Amino acid sequence: MIVEDNKKIRDELCVFLSRNGYECEAPEDFKDIISHILSSTPHLVLLDINLPVFDGYHICREIRKKSDMPLIVVTSRDTEFDELVAMNLGADDFVTKPYNTQILLARIETVLRRAYRESKQERLVCGDFIINPSKSAFEYLGRSTELTRNEIKILTCLFEKKGSIVSRDELMRYLWDSELFVDDNTLTVNMTRLRRKLEEAGLSGVIETRRGQGYIML
Amino acid sequence: MKITDFLGGKVTYIISHLTVMAVTVAMLVALNPAGGKIFSIYIGILYIIAAIVPLFAEYRRKREYYNLLVSGFERLDRKNLIAEIIPEPDFFEGKLLYGILKASNKACLEEINKYKELQEEYREYIEMWVHEIKTPISSSKLIAQNRRDEATDSISEELDSIESYIEQALFYARSNSVEKDYIIKEISLEKPVYAAIKRNSKQLIGAGISVSAENLNVSVYSDSKWLEFILDQLIINSVKYAREKDAFIRIEAKELSNSRMLIVSDNGIGIPENELPRIFDKGFTGTNGRLRGKSTGMGLYICRKLCEKMGISISAESELGSGTAVSIVFPRSSMTDIL
Structure with a gap:
């Protein structure tokens, strides 16, 4: 659920998040917002601080009295102090505006994973091919191959965008978002090794190079 | 405060007393009183003592006060607060200057506070402004993100640099603030x-x-x-x-x-x-x-x-x-x- 009073941001966030596989609800009336949030029990609340009627801190406190649903505070106030207040009130995370959308997605994912760990198994499956990021390995026809941190990230990124071209820049940014600050050469080396490992497992040609554009997983 | 400096300021006083004494002694000698010359010189010495004693008393009093003032001033970090630390003197010119210094100090502090307040207000405004403008930037970024093509990607980049300039303005305002708004x-x-x-x-x-x-x-x-x-x-x-x-x-x-x-x-x-x-x-x-x-x-x-x-x-x-x-x-x- 998105609790945000700016209509444009609300709408665009909805579009953005739905496109990334989340269902969104964005209430427009803030008078009974607290009971509304509590009664509709969303999987996660994105909460703005500057709101009409009640401010976000108040809403956060009231929700925490009754529920521990995952809650991310989104605000343009960005001092340590604001972060501290939000965390003390029981928010699971704190994102400052104007957020990098990729970072926002990553935060949402982390908070959701933490909250619903049991119910959601973190595996990417496609037929006999299974990627297991938590073990840093993939399985094919029951045989498991271990991968390095960089390799598993590259594989995951390509898998998530299966069927479409991923540029080298995009791949690098994906890796950087996980604190793996690889450069161009390293990416090439990692790519070669990953392909070799896939080949050895009997998966040759799943990653194709499109000259001047990037890579694609088929 | 040196004795010579003090006496330098009393030249007219000294000259006039010396003259009056010389004239008096000369007149006494000319009248040739019963006691003779010794008596005249005796009167002269008495006169000099009467003139010198208050002079020295005044010197000592002022030296004490001004030395206190000078050493206090030298030790003071913020020189404009001198009026706050000195005691009120007990002689007339001192009292006059002390009053003026006090008033001038007060005016000076008021002026400083006025600017401090102005600056603080300005900082608050900048801070508020920065937070306000982040909302339209956020929505612009989302709009661009949701309609990705060459043009919007390039707009996204420009938005990033706008963001970094805004950030700079915010931190500039903070760096000049007297308030402690950070947590170490x-x-x-x-x-x-x-x-x-x-x-x-x-x-x-x-x-x-x-x-x-x-x-x-x-x-x-x-x-x-x-x-x-x-x-x-x-x-x-x-x-x-x-x-x-x-x-x-x-x-x-x-x-x-x-x-x-x-x-x-x-x-x-x-x-x-x-x-x-x-x-x-x-x-x-x-x-x-x-x-x-x-x-x-x-x-x-x-x-x-x-x-x-x-x-x-x-x-x-x-x-x-x-x-x-x-x-x-x-x-x-x-x-x-x-x-």
């Missing part, structure tokens, strides 16, 4: 360094600069957000003045005997030796800034101000043509002692 606590260097790198990932990757950030699992005392801003500025500079090929930025931590050091080094175009001492000055752009035409001369200045406020030091080394290294030193013992 133990933080790991990893968090702000990674955040600053990620924030600039688009530019770094676009410029083909390789980044290494190692051995950063080190804790220091600082405000995470402020440190992130400083690192942001340093990385932006490294990108701006990077060499064309094989450019790198290295961010590393070093342990010193009683401090910890964070070094951001690059192999960029470097800074001329004669300009190096001035790079942290306000508005200094240097040859590089002028040649590349993108410098405001504010980034490093704000960094220095923020460092000063947090009690950490920042310095730079550079060699023209081969690179620059900026080091931030976090004192350890002194900080941990305070906390």
Whole structure:
């Protein structure tokens, strides 16, 4: 659920998040917002601080009295102090505006994973091919191959965008978002090794190079 | 206060008394009284004593007071507060000047406070403005993100640079504020360094600069957000003045005997030796800034101000043509002692 009073941001966030596989609800009336949030029990609340009627801190406190649903505070106030207040009130995370959308997605994912760990198994499956990021390995026809941190990230990124071209820049940014600050050469080396490992497992040609554009997983 | 200086101011008093005494003695001698010459000289001496005693009494009193004033003034850090520390004198001219000094001091403080308030108001306004403008920037970014093509990607980049200029304005306002609006606590260097790198990932990757950030699992005392801003500025500079090929930025931590050091080094175009001492000055752009035409001369200045406020030091080394290294030193013992 998105609790945000700016209509444009609300709408665009909805579009953005739905496109990334989340269902969104964005209430427009803030008078009974607290009971509304509590009664509709969303999987996660994105909460703005500057709101009409009640401010976000108040809403956060009231929700925490009754529920521990995952809650991310989104605000343009960005001092340590604001972060501290939000965390003390029981928010699971704190994102400052104007957020990098990729970072926002990553935060949402982390908070959701933490909250619903049991119910959601973190595996990417496609037929006999299974990627297991938590073990840093993939399985094919029951045989498991271990991968390095960089390799598993590259594989995951390509898998998530299966069927479409991923540029080298995009791949690098994906890796950087996980604190793996690889450069161009390293990416090439990692790519070669990953392909070799896939080949050895009997998966040759799943990653194709499109000259001047990037890579694609088929 | 020397006796000669004091007597110098009493020349007319001394001359007039000496003259009157001389005339009196001369008249007495001419009248030739019963006691003869001895009596006349006796009268003269009495006269001199009567004239000198109050003079010396006054000298002692004033010397005591003015010496107190001078030594107090010399020891005072904020010279404009002198009227607050001196006692009220017990002689007339002193009282007059004391009253004037007090009033003038008060007016001066009022004036200072007026400007402090104005500045504080201005800072508050900037802070509010920055938060307001972040909302339209956020929505613009989302709009661009949801309709990705060449044009909106390029708009996204421009929005990023608008954001970084706005951030600079915010921190400039904060760096000048008298209020303490930061929290110094133990933080790991990893968090702000990674955040600053990620924030600039688009530019770094676009410029083909390789980044290494190692051995950063080190804790220091600082405000995470402020440190992130400083690192942001340093990385932006490294990108701006990077060499064309094989450019790198290295961010590393070093342990010193009683401090910890964070070094951001690059192999960029470097800074001329004669300009190096001035790079942290306000508005200094240097040859590089002028040649590349993108410098405001504010980034490093704000960094220095923020460092000063947090009690950490920042310095730079550079060699023209081969690179620059900026080091931030976090004192350890002194900080941990305070906390």
